[in-house]
Amino acid sequence: MTASRPSARAATALSTMPALRQEARRLARICRLAPDTVARLVLTVSSLAASTLREGRSVTLGVDTGVAPPPAAGHAVLTLEGLNATGQPVPTDLPLPPAHTRPHSVTWHLPLPDRPGPFLPSPRAGSPTASDTDADADAYETELRAALARLDGLERQQQLLEDELSETNDGVLALYLQLEEREEQLRWAQGQTLLAMEDALRPAAVSVAGLELAVHYAPSDPAAPTGGDLYDWFQLPDGTVHITVVDALGHGIGSTKSALSVTHAVRTLALEGHPLESILARVDRQLSPIVPGLQATALLARLDPATGALTLASGSHPPALLLRAHDGTTAFLSARGRGVGYPLPGSEVLRHEVLAPGDLLVLYTDGLTESRRDPLEGEARLVAAARRHANLPLAEIPAAIAADMHTVVLHADDTLALALRRTPRPPHPRQTFAV
Structure with missing residues (x-):
């Protein structure tokens, strides 16, 4: 004032x-x-x-x-x-x-x-005076008109705001749809890249008479292409088939690099003819200076398709599961040893078995049996799943077993399941001589 x-x-x-x-x-x-x-x-x-x-x-x-x-x-x-x-x-x-x-x-x-x-x-x-009554009524009408006019103005302002908000929402929705479409395109491109990376990491299939091989792999994170679980298989000059299953510590590309280092070193040493029991210790000596912090469990298998002779060397890895065809009995084929990067690495003893035609061998990483954090319970469920799916075509068995094992997942981890089965070898064609 x-x-x-x-x-x-x-x-x-x-x-x-x-x-x-x-x-x-x-x-x-x-x-x-x-x-x-x-x-x-x-x-x-x-x-x-x-x-x-x-x-x-x-x-x-x-x-x-x-x-x-x-x-x-x-x-x-x-x-x-x-x-x-x-x-x-x-x-x-x-x-x-x-x-x-x-x-x-x-x-x-x-x-x-x-x-x-x-x-x-x-x-x-x-x-x-008494005329004030009429004036009062006129004033009421004037005030009412003024109040209604203000209300109408507020309603018009509200309608304008709602229209502007609607236009803004439409713009935001259109932008959201564009972003969603772009994200879908990126997901598709990423998926193609991941598939290409998986194909690059996957070794060529081994075709050997008398032997079937199949594998299933699933990363712990669907958005990550690979993890620390990796496998390798190849045929040696003497006709035996070598299989390597590796589980490197960690997840993602870093653990994939570690697992690749191990599988490549194992392949090199195996093709050079080093005894199976010495390979893991040699891998540790070769990689420790150049891959600091590397830790990986590994299971090495050698199979002679002609005789069924199987030799296993383990480095802190879960044991392979053997399911006999003739009586349905099962056994976990354990072999003592420590993994690459562990104290005193290498295989202490080898495990020897003979596979008969029809026998099923399952090699895997701990992501298959420890999804519920109880390895013993996981091994019992693995036996049941292997028996349930043993009569399927071998190409379907690893994925079917993994699906059963992961009905409840309390601890997500990279998962690898590899199955092999001996099949009867075709007889050699009888030679005929012209007379």
Whole structure:
């Protein structure tokens, strides 16, 4: 409130509802209130004074623009006095709640416009007349129209905001669909890359008379192409088939690199003719200086397809499972030894067996049997799964076993299952000689 604004106090005794409403409108116009605020003020004073006026008493409505202490500075203080002391609190749901309440009066602080000159005109002479009823009705209609106009304006603003929001949402949805389509394209491209990487890591299939081979591999993370579980198979010059199964510590590309290092070193040493029992120790000596931190378990198998002679060398790896065809008996073929990167690495003893035609041998990594964190329970389930699927074509057996073993997975890990089976060798064609 400016210092030049004079203080003024005007109060009128009012005994009828039309007169009270008219005076409230007059004072509101003096304070230059917005039409919807005028309507709120009129409804509020009418509600508060209704019981007093019905009893034939009068109330006083006045305004003082010279109150300086906060929070009234720059405000007109409008007071309604003469209310009955009923002991009932002032309702909290009034259209224009007062700032202060006392037993016989209530007070509002109404913000004043910032304009110079006299603020309150001289009080109107005389008391409200009967014609005030018509004026009251006209004022009500005017206030109602103003309130409806403000409501319509707010509704139009709301509609504009909703339209803008709808356009924004449509734009966001279109962008989301574009991003989703782009992500799908990236997933497809990534999938193709992963397949190409898997094909690059997968050794060529071995075709040997009297022997079937099949493998199933699944990474712990479907988004990762490979892990630390890897295999290798190839035929040696003497006709025996060499199989390597490796489980390198870790996941992802780093563990794949470690597993590749081990399988390549094993292949090189095997083709050079080193004894099977010495290979893992030699691999450790070769790789430890150049692959720091490498740790990997490994299982090496040599099989003579002609005789069924099987030799196993293990380095801390889960034992192979043998399922006999003639009686359905099973055995885990364990062989003592420590893996690459472990203390005292190498094979301590070799395990020798003979596979008969139809016998099934399953080599695997611990991700197959430890999916429920209980290796012994996993081995029992592996035996049951191998027996259940032994009569399937060999190409289907590894994946079928893995599906059974992973019905419940409590600990996701890379999984490798490799199966081999001896088949009857075809007889050599009988030679005939011309006479």
